[in-house]
Amino acid sequence: LFLLSVAVMVNVIKGASINVQPVELGNAAGDFAILAKTGISTVPKPTVTGNIAVSPITSAAITGFSLIIDSSDTFATSTQVVGKVKASDYTDGSNLITAVGQMKDAYNDAAGRDTTATNGIDNLNLGGGEIGGTTLTSGVYTFDVDVLITNGDLTFDGEGNSDAVFIIQTSKNVKQAGSTSVILSGGAKAENIFWQVAQEVVVAAGSHME
Structure with a gap:
């Protein structure tokens, strides 16, 4: 403004x-700029620097991003994201369970300060x-x-x-x-x-x- x-x-x-003292994010959760359990939405022309992901909800909860699924089916790319886009329904999406668990621990740590x-x-x-x-x-x-x-x-x-x-x-x-x-x-x-x-x-x- x-x-x-x-x-x-x-x-x-x-x-x-x-x-x-800093909040400990954990190796998995620390890989993401945005990690959400319920969804990520945007309007056209944002720029997010870093990886983003949703879990346990599926990639359908990522809205407003132009997603292109990689041939490996493990992540997607977007012109709006400088990084990778991951979700629980992609191949190896179960790996996000660890990241979400670490995110919860970090959230509780920050909230308890x-x-x-x-x-x-x-x-x-x-x-x-x-x-x-x-x-x-x-x-x-x-x-x-x-x-x-x-x-x-x-x-x-x-x-x-x-x-x-x-x-x-x-x-x-x-x-x-x-x-x-x-x-x-x-x-x-x-x-x-x-x-x-x-x-x-x-x-x-x-x-x-x-």
Whole structure:
């Protein structure tokens, strides 16, 4: 999202050298950018970098992607995915059982993390759920409302630490508006950002998510 204004105020949420441990994804689950049990849907012209998969549901639950089944029948490709597309009904699809099990363990790990604090105040329902236009440092941010990225770009700042970990927990949805971006700065890495979402993740056209 681009906020057209005479002046744009960007909030910076600073943590106090918080040491958050990464969520262990496991070798199988860690191979996927998106791994879902109930389905993956998209509108035309997205780009997903990394492998995606669904299990135990079948490939019929992958909608909006132009899938071309490989001759091995073990995966599909798509112009919208920089990687492979896998599903339980493809040959060797049973291998996804391990990945889904690891995903469940990782989800429970992330969900069980204690909320960290900034300046002595818990990072609970920060901004009422609106984190667009903010910069987050390492920590565990907990929400019982929808997490919104609609009021500008969201920046994760590693503050010079490439091992900085960010965990976003919500019992609701994550919704990102079109033309907004999730930006990495200060050494922050996408592999150290964990979104634990109980309901849906909706990323609008023209936006960029990490």
